[in-house]
Amino acid sequence: MHVVEEPRDSGQIRELFDRFAVTANRGDLAEWSQVWEEEAKYFAPQTPPLVGRSDIIFGNRKWLSQWQHDPQIDCDEIQIAGKWAFVCGRITLRSTHRKTGATTYTDGKFLAVAKRRSKHQWGLYRFCYNSNVPPIGPYG
């Protein structure tokens, strides 16, 4: 792969995933949705593919509103090629139901494609992750 890795780009992509984690932690659907590209696709375990930002938002509204999440996302590898970036890493997630207190864990890996929006910003274009333990789905 012809890779031109700029530290600035890698930093911006790590910020993208930090924003994903922070807004999910806050249950802030409006801000969380801004992480995604309009034509994004989201592949979570135990869930049919969510296609497009509006589908991703709709599919995750209960996941964000009914559960308190404590995500940890580690980008182990970022490879940048022009307006695209491929990102591999690990994701852990402790999720606690806001009413019942039930807790579940996700411990898995992810592969993502990010798309450059501008000189200073990237968006999530494809995101596929899995879990070593049975996870909850976005429908709560």
Added chain:
Amino acid sequence: MLSHDPDWYMELWHSDGIRLPSDGPIVVGKEAIRTATKEDFSRVKILRCDVFPKETQLTSDTTAFSWGKYILEYARREGGEETKMEGIFMTVLIKDSDGSWKMYRDCYNQVTE
């Protein structure tokens, strides 16, 4: 997969490939993937392996990614019920120096219907 021939399966992979399976640790490098695949084939007999790509997008002359659905059915060689796995895969591909496309990164999950 149905031939249970790890060498044939490894022809699909780039030398720097990384596999991110849904049920085990990250496997880094072609030789590690070959070893893991040999172990898999020694433990299970693959009965069905179907891959249905839904989208393949070129990101440059030498890079692409693809995602879709897979269905895998297998039985443990030591006995036991047949198991069906299905889910979504996403793969980053690289065009090798010989012009063939190789799997570079591969992540998949499970979806129970």
